[in-house]
Amino acid sequence: MLNEVAFPNFSIIMRQAGMDFLILDGEHGGFDYTGMAGLIMVARLSGIPIVVRLPDNGRRDITKAMDMGADGLLLPMTDSAEEIREVVRYAKYAPLGQRGISTNRGHTFYDPGCLEDYMGQANGENMIFAQIETRRGVENIDEILGVDGVDGIFIGPNDLSCDLGCLGERGKEPVLEAIRTAGRAAAKSGKRAGIITEKDAFLEEAGKCGFDLFCCGSEISFWKKAGRDISERIHRMGAEKEGEKEGI
16 A cells, blocks of 8 residues: 555554555655655564655765665665665665665664664665566566665656556557566565556556555545545435425
């Protein structure tokens, strides 16, 4: 589930609903750092992994998200191994990366213990994903997955279909083929593959191709659908009442 609204208890509700993980949308969501810190901490306390989708691969947001306690990071519009390597560099401690050491923070629940042990543990547990949503990203997917410290990829069909020239209903096949390419590359590398979409055709193809991470829309889309269902139900009931009156 994609989290775009700063409602702190959202993660608890999604955990109760049976969701396995959340993606906090730092790319498009209107979060400030205080709001993000609260969402991440509540998610950790409720036992649901939370991955932050970054605005870019700059050090500032990576450092803050990791120190807040994010379980992982997702870099949108990843076109090359060099771009995702920068995320690994700032998100992982030495010797794998160059993450700044400040451990009396949310990511340790303010109790880091032995520094050397904690750094190794954090490097093993924190996840890094590249979001593939351009033609160039698909072309470079083997190199992207080959970066040490990268755990997998997520396909982003909306931007990918735009970049491939098949936006909307003008043809799904180029995106489906990109999903197949991603599935083969992930299997070859032994890493994970995910997708962020509400479209059944893409979800089904991803399932066939061995993907195991599925993000099917955001809370906004769920609320919108629920609101429409309620509205249609009320209007339907009103129409039935009017019909009953006319029949009297």
